[in-house]
Amino acid sequence: MTDPTKYTPRPHRTLEEIEALVAFIDARIEPLRIATKYDGEERKALEALANLVHYVKGLAKAEIKHGDDPSNEFYALAMAAWKWKDHPDWQPGWDPAV
Incomplete structure (x- = not known):
């Protein structure tokens, strides 16, 4: 069990992190959508x-x-973005397992 006196919770996810994930996913989807x-x-x-x-x-x-x-919302977006984890624009901080 984690000693509660030594545990520091992770800072809240920010709107900037969410928007970056959304922009990353949009950039992967839009060219495909246009081509269909x-x-x-x-x-x-x-x-x-x-x-x-x-x-x-x-x-x-x-x-x-x-x-x-x-x-929870960050995790859902990160799971979608995970499919493109080999893309050069992927950010390690988006890893849903972290």
Whole structure:
């Protein structure tokens, strides 16, 4: 068990961290979405993912506004971004396992 007198909780995730993750995911999705057939299933899936990413960003903003830590929202976005962990723009601080 962790000694409570020595435990320092991680600082709250910030809106800047959330926005950086969203921008990273958007940059991966948008070129693919544009390249797909307008009424195709791939485009629908990519648009659904983009909408979900921005919805989670909105949830994070609400958490921050209420003074809460948006760690759950950060984790959800980091899990989506994890698929591109080999991309040069990936940030080690986004690792959802950390």
